Amino acid sequence: MEGFRIPVGTWVAEGIDWIRDNLRGVLDVIAFLARWMVESLTDVLLAAPIAGVIVVAALLGWLVRSWQLALGTAVSFVFVLAMGQWVTTMQTLALVLVATAIAVAIGIPVGIWSARNPRVRSVVKPVLDFMQTMPALVYLIPAIVFFSIGVVPGLVATVIFALPPGVRFAELGIRGVDSETVEAGQAFGATPGQILRGIQLPLAMPTIMAGVNQVIMLALSMAVIAGMAGADGLGKEVVQALSTVNLAKGVEAGLSVVIIAVFLDRMTAALGTPGEHPSSLLGLLARRRSAAARSAASGSSSDAREPARV
Numbered sequence: 001m002e003g004f005r006i007p008v009g010t011w012v013a014e015g016i017d018w019i020r021d022n023l024r025g026v027l028d029v030i031a032f033l034a035r036w037m038v039e040s041l042t043d044v045l046l047a048a049p050i051a052g053v054i055v056v057a058a059l060l061g062w063l064v065r066s067w068q069l070a071l072g073t074a075v076s077f078v079f080v081l082a083m084g085q086w087v088t089t090m091q092t093l094a095l096v097l098v099a100t101a102i103a104v105a106i107g108i109p110v111g112i113w114s115a116r117n118p119r120v121r122s123v124v125k126p127v128l129d130f131m132q133t134m135p136a137l138v139y140l141i142p143a144i145v146f147f148s149i150g151v152v153p154g155l156v157a158t159v160i161f162a163l164p165p166g167v168r169f170a171e172l173g174i175r176g177v178d179s180e181t182v183e184a185g186q187a188f189g190a191t192p193g194q195i196l197r198g199i200q201l202p203l204a205m206p207t208i209m210a211g212v213n214q215v216i217m218l219a220l221s222m223a224v225i226a227g228m229a230g231a232d233g234l235g236k237e238v239v240q241a242l243s244t245v246n247l248a249k250g251v252e253a254g255l256s257v258v259i260i261a262v263f264l265d266r267m268t269a270a271l272g273t274p275g276e277h278p279s280s281l282l283g284l285l286a287r288r289r290s291a292a293a294r295s296a297a298s299g300s301s302s303d304a305r306e307p308a309r310v
Contacts, residue, residue, distance in 0.1 A: 016142050031152045034098075038151050041094040042232075050081060053090075057263065065270035076259040085234070085256040092223050092233035093260055095151065099158040099219045104212055107163050111170025111211075112196070121171070128164040136161050136222055140229050154226025154235070162218040169211025173204030213268040220261050 020027065045053065054077045062070035080089050114121040139160050143153035177200045185195045201208075227235020234253045241250030 016145055020146055027146050030156075031147050034147075034152045034155045035150070037098045038094055038155055041098060042091050045090040045094055046087060050086065054078065054081075060267065061263070065266055069266055069270075073263055076263070080256050080259055083252045083256065085237070085252055088232070088234050088237050088253065089256045089260060092220075092235065092257070095155060095158065095223050095226070095231060095233055096216065096219045096260070096264070099155055099162060099223070100212070100216050102155075102159050103163045103166050103215050103219065106159075107166025107211070107215065108170045108208060111167040111172075111208075112174055114167065115171040115174035116192075124167065124171075128167055131160065132164045136225050137228070139222075140225070144229055149230035151231045153229040154223065154231030157229065158219050158222040158226055161222040162215045165214035165218060166211045169214065170204070170208050173207030173211070174200050176207060177203045209268055209271055213265060216264045216268060217261060220257060220264070224257060 054074055057077060058070040058074040061073045080086055110124060114124045136157075139157035140153060143157045147153045147156065174196075181199055181203070182195055185199050190198065223231070223233065224235040224238050227233065227237070227239040230236070234257050237253035238250055238257075240246070241248075241253060
């Protein structure tokens with residue numbers, strides 16, 4: 001057996017070269033769309049007034065969670081601005097948001113399909129295991145081969161790395177819905193599509209949002225690594241700081257990543273549990289609507305009890 005070797009790496013490299021040479025048109029379309037989405041969102045974030053972006057972010061935090069999150073968001077974003085990392089932070093935020101949107105758009109349907117079809121589940125599960133255990137830096141190699149240096153390989157590698165939690169949590173949420181509730185819907189003649197939209201998805205939404213939260217966190221961690229592929233943003237700042245042993249730049253870029261991560265984490269967690277944050281604007285509006293409904297109901301009942309006058 002000495003000298004025996006299976007050239008798996010050579011086979012994979014030849015397959016990647018074949019895809020690059022024969023599917024160049026498809027790769028060009030993917031590169032154009034990926035670059036356009038990231039650059040367009042980055043331009044919007046950078047063209048908007050900085051104060052307006054901070055106010056909108058703070059209002060979103062207050063809308064879904066609490067005024068404390070709104071205040072913390074405003075202070076932390078001003079802190080990012082004071083460190084001189086505003087442009088790179090917006091570039092990273094745009095990359096993460098686009099990667100998250102693509103990963104969620106792919107992951108949730110695949111997770112639902114896997115939850116409803118055991119054969120699909122048997123195929124998807126080992127693929128997800130492979131994707132989650134493969135070192136993150138390995139994803140950059142074929143991405144760079146396909147799309148050269150820039151934001152596109154960073155986005156593609158980020159989507160691949162962040163995709164598995166979205167699939168797993170969507171499958172877990174759908175499969176975790178009480179079977180008796182589903183059977184009740186079937187007993188009333190609901191179609192599978194109606195059961196999915198009206199029963200399974202609403203009940204599974206907290207679990208699905210937990211998966212979205214994990215997708216965002218993984219996208220943020222990979223977005224920094226994507227700086228090695230030339231993607232603009234905080235990742236490139238960290239890579240430059242590492243290559244020049246610039247502690248100050250590395251700390252500032254790292255703190256900016258932490259601030260964005262905390263903001264997105266709190267936002268998605270609040271969206272997954274909307275009824276648990278009474279201090280949010282949505283909670284305040286819900287309480288006012290319920291109070292108005294109770295007042296109207298009590299008024300109508302008192303009018304019904306009042307005897308008619310002759």
